[in-house]
Amino acid sequence: MSTTTHTHASAQAHRPWLAGLDRYAIGLSGLCMVHCLATSVLLALMSTAGGVLLDPIFHEIGLTIAIMLGAVALGRGVLHHGHALPAAMGAFGLGIMGGAMTLPHDASGLETVWTVAGVALLALGHELNRRAAH
Template sequence: MTRSLNPMRQRMDRAGILLSGLCALHCLASILIVSAVGIGSQWIFAPEIHRWGLLVALVIAAVTIGWGALRHRRRAPFVVAMMGLTFMGGALAAPHGWEEAVLTIIGVALVSLGHILNLRPHLPEAR
């Protein structure tokens, strides 16, 4: 039974990495598009997008990284991901603009690194 659960956790870790990358892309593209074109800020910078994104990141990280920490008994993925989620949470309190983008990008990079570290014992190169 344990073996059948590992592929699901691995897929969720990979989804977390993908979502982290999409979030960073959203931050950078939003600033560039709004700065260059001057339209769409009411939708692109909507606080609801960031709150929902943080909620999704929290759920995926809690399940996969928590599951991984219990499974392989390593703290590094958990600590790195929680630091990233803290940065992402701090970005919600920052004003829209570069400050928020920098905090969010640092956060999603750390969450993504946490997922990578969580996958590491299961990657073929690590065996």
């Protein structure tokens, strides 16, 4: 076992939660996607329930968590494996998600389409990061 591999394995043993950050972020992306699609369906079915889920603070908190988790997991990945593509892909997805928040919550569905696209790109960035680390 090389020194670098041993050092990496040793660091991971002391902080196992760090190794799982990309998986947590992918899971959060999945939850976000489910939320966006469910909100659209609920909005179409029941405007009252949709109104609760469309509260701007709900989206602002979710995006803030995604940005923090992405910065830690994807930034750590660049430092660990040296590949910038996963972080760039994740940042692009986060940017699309942020831009989608500026669109109106209406029946056109554009906000949902752009949010789901951003979430998918963010999840892809985390998956690329996870693969580059192994």
